């Protein structure tokens with residue numbers, strides 16, 4: 328440890344996490360709903376509400392993870408991304424995965440990183456668009472741990488990369504391949520689907536929706552298909568509150584009834600998990616069929632695509648200054664930056 332350390336630099340890939348066994352579904356849901364960034368109530372109300380909401384969601388969520396073989400594949404998928412990124416790095420840089428709501432939890436990973444005592448820490452969220460509920464929550468947790476242990480190494484945080492070419496290009500090539508196939512059934516309809524958020528989160532200033540639209544615009548521009556039929560929509564709504572619209576389910580139903588071949592494109596996820604494999608493939612695949620769509624195609628996530636991993640490398644190396652914060656909690660001066668980056 329300390330001066331003799333071999334590890335000069337640590338990169339922490341931040342993600343939400345998912346249950347790695349059926350026994351973890353309950354604790355995962357509780358952690359999610361107990362997050363101040365999700366439910367901003369003072370205690371003991373937040374605790375009680377988190378207990379209530381997570382127990383109400385338990386049955387549905389258990390059904391989802393049962394259908395995926397008894398766990399979320401998110402951890403394994405993120406490990407593959409970690410390994411692919413590690414291959415581009417020198418041996419003095421070590422890459423960790425830290426999950427906000429499941430194994431391996433950020434609190435535990437922070438301790439491992441602190442023991443290594445690297446000269447520099449780079450926080451790299453696996454969310455292309457910044458939301459207070461995802462990236463914000465993960466960075467806030469890291470900051471709180473820095474305070475708790477009074478350990479403040481030189482740290483940089485990437486806030487978001489909604490238009491990074493390493494993210495956009497592989498999505499565009501995959502759409503192009505599928506488009507040619509889908510066209511045999513008529514003019515394809517592109518549904519660019521992102522995880523939704525409660526409307527009130529956006530009204531409170533969350534830049535997520537604006538950044539999702541930037542991603543969609545970048546994809547459509549690069550596709551450069553004349554008279555392209557496309558829409559942005561939002562999936563995975565939970566709870567009784569109104570979420571941002573249009574809902575993916577509604578958009579899909581209307582397109583299927585209008586007999587359009589559908590190309591479903593996840594634009595806020597970078598790997599496969601329940602919201603792609605269960606929601607988009609199983610639920611919406613079935614819905615598209617019953618509602619009469621002549622074809623339903625789902626574009627895979629970027630996962631370990633070499634352009635994406637190179638894009639992550641560029642972000643962590645500071646080769647891509649746009650949307651990246653030069654130093655944790657310091658001004659980075661980008662117009663599009665979320666409040667997190669602007670706090671000095």
Ligand SMILES: C=CC1=C(C)c2cc3[nH]c(cc4nc(cc5[nH]c(cc1n2)c(C)c5CCC(=O)O)C(CCC(=O)O)=C4C)c(C)c3C=C
Pocket residue numbers: 343344345346356359365384387388391399400401454458460461522523524525528565595596600601602
């Ligand atoms: C862009 C990414 C995500 C945003 C924004 C987000 C906000 C958000 N999510 C919930 C509630 C749930 N999310 C769940 C799982 C889940 N969510 C994301 C991503 C974002 N969430 C991921 C990557 C996962 C993990 C999926 C997996 O491991 O398989 C779940 C659990 C699954 C379920 O019951 O449907 C819930 C619940 C809220 C309330 C919210 C914003 C307020």
Ligand SMILES: [Fe+2]
Pocket residue numbers: 522563
């Ligand atoms: Fe979610």
Ligand SMILES: [Fe+2]
Pocket residue numbers: 486650651652659660661664665668
């Ligand atoms: Fe920034």
